[in-house]
Amino acid sequence: MAERRFGIGYALAPKKQQSFIQESLVDLARSRGIDLVRIDTERSLADQGPFDCVLHKLYGDDWKRELAEFRVKNPDGVIIDAPEAIERLHNRISMLQVVSELRIEHESDTFGIPKQIVIYDKETLFDRQAWEGLKFPVIAKPLVADGSAKSHKMALVFNHDGLDNLKPPIVLQEFVNHGGVIFKVYVVGGYVKCVKRKSLPDVSEEEKLGSLDGLMSFSQISNLANNERTDDKYYKMMQLDDTEMPPQSFITDIARGLQQAMKLNLFNFDVIRDARFGNRYLIIDINYFPGYAKMPGYETVLTDFFCDIVQKKEKDGVESTGLDSYEVLSCDDEVRRIVSCDGDDGGDLNVEEENRIQV
Numbered sequence: 461m462a463e464r465r466f467g468i469g470y471a472l473a474p475k476k477q478q479s480f481i482q483e484s485l486v487d488l489a490r491s492r493g494i495d496l497v498r499i500d501t502e503r504s505l506a507d508q509g510p511f512d513c514v515l516h517k518l519y520g521d522d523w524k525r526e527l528a529e530f531r532v533k534n535p536d537g538v539i540i541d542a543p544e545a546i547e548r549l550h551n552r553i554s555m556l557q558v559v560s561e562l563r564i565e566h567e568s569d570t571f572g573i574p575k576q577i578v579i580y581d582k583e584t585l586f587d588r589q590a591w592e593g594l595k596f597p598v599i600a601k602p603l604v605a606d607g608s609a610k611s612h613k614m615a616l617v618f619n620h621d622g623l624d625n626l627k628p629p630i631v632l633q634e635f636v637n638h639g640g641v642i643f644k645v646y647v648v649g650g651y652v653k654c655v656k657r658k659s660l661p662d663v664s665e666e667e668k669l670g671s672l673d674g675l676m677s678f679s680q681i682s683n684l685a686n687n688e689r690t691d692d693k694y695y696k697m698m699q700l701d702d703t704e705m706p707p708q709s710f711i712t713d714i715a716r717g718l719q720q721a722m723k724l725n726l727f728n729f730d731v732i733r734d735a736r737f738g739n740r741y742l743i744i745d746i747n748y749f750p751g752y753a754k755m756p757g758y759e760t761v762l763t764d765f766f767c768d769i770v771q772k773k774e775k776d777g778v779e780s781t782g783l784d785s786y787e788v789l790s791c792d793d794e795v796r797r798i799v800s801c802d803g804d805d806g807g808d809l810n811v812e813e814e815n816r817i818q819v
């Protein structure tokens with residue numbers, strides 16, 4: 461009998477397609493019975509395929525309608541992940557709300573999110589009452605995280621003078637010294653991988669007091685190194701070797717908790733370690749379908765994940781994948797759970813002035 465093959469359609473923006481759909485991934489998936497096929501977004505999704513599975517990172521109502529139509533016409537098809545679940549990550553407030561809802565006990569380490577407020581208009585920006593409890597320096601982040609260059613443009617604000625340049629809606633989040641290193645935790649179904657990346661340097665007491673401009677803008681700090689990123693080489697070059705990794709089991713528990721709460725299979729989150737405590741971790745960002753190609757061995761991890769989904773669907777029906785009802789793929793049983801922790805990131809932020817921070 462001929463080997464059963466599976467078709468996975470992908471709908472990605474050109475830049476994402478280029479970084480993610482590499483020959484090495486396509487070849488490995490093909491050798492294991494999975495054909496990765498580009499979805500033509502100029503045509504109706506439901507008229508293409510057939511696809512056992514749809515993988516996507518696109519924004520907007522038109523695309524949501526395409527997915528809805530696909531669901532109706534392909535009750536056996538699996539959508540990774542549900543657009544309704546992904547949308548939570550398009551707003552920097554709802555994104556982190558889920559962290560506050562997690563209940564995870566760990567012997568010595570704690571986690572949370574930095575103090576933050578959302579500002580919708582200039583009036584509130586200058587209203588000292590709205591600021592109660594929040595201390596300078598703060599990072600101003602665009603409220604919307606929609607993948608645009610603008611949504612990554614941030615500013616470190618040292619004092620009230622810096623506020624003049626900000627354009628709401630923004631989130632103001634306390635800047636927390638963390639030794640200039642950020643931990644990026646990549647999640648793919650049941651797989652969790654934590655890596656170290658360069659971050660913003662700590663701010664000294666003198667800098668806090670002495671900044672002339674009151675503000676410094678920056679964008680995608682941890683992505684500044686665009687050379688090959690095998691971790692050993694990157695860690696040496698960026699002088700990250702000495703930074704201790706967070707406890708693996710702790711990070712895995714947080715990853716699992718987030719995954720279950722958000723009902724997402726493909727995401728990463730950025731974690732910093734509060735330099736004042738050393739055992740306090742803060743989650744500052746969660747991204748849907750991040751740059752997996754930067755993760756060592758991404759081809760194997762992603763292919764294993766695809767195989768798990770299609771095999772589960774084949775064996776027990778689409779409900780068993782959990783993805784039909786927008787649940788996440790279960791982390792036990794058939795889903796291989798590899799956890800490793802070996803140790804990134806960053807247009808018009810809403811600032812009129814530009815001083816690029818060099819790290």
Ligand SMILES: O=P(O)(O)O[C@@H]1[C@@H](OP(=O)(O)O)[C@H](OP(=O)(O)O)[C@H](O)[C@H](OP(=O)(O)O)[C@H]1OP(=O)(O)O
Nearest residue numbers: 476606607608683745747749750751752804805806
């Ligand atoms: O392109 P890459 O590889 O830098 O991936 C970006 C991610 O970098 P990371 O994997 O966390 O280092 C990046 O993560 P950060 O927000 O920089 O932490 C985002 O996920 C970005 O997607 P979007 O612009 O928010 O939609 C991701 O961009 P897209 O590839 O989705 O456009």
Ligand SMILES: Nc1ncnc2c1ncn2[C@@H]1O[C@H](COP(=O)(O)OP(=O)(O)O)[C@@H](O)[C@H]1O
Nearest residue numbers: 574612633634635636659660681744745805806
């Ligand atoms: N509260 C914070 N304290 C210290 N550094 C931060 C904080 N928030 C963000 N950063 C730094 O700014 C970078 C970009 O912020 P992030 O929220 O991850 O936005 P993006 O979605 O563009 O990656 C982070 O990678 C980190 O280096």
Ligand SMILES: [Mg+2]
Nearest residue numbers: 730745805806
């Ligand atoms: Mg980030």
Ligand SMILES: [Mg+2]
Nearest residue numbers: 605745746747
């Ligand atoms: Mg982000």
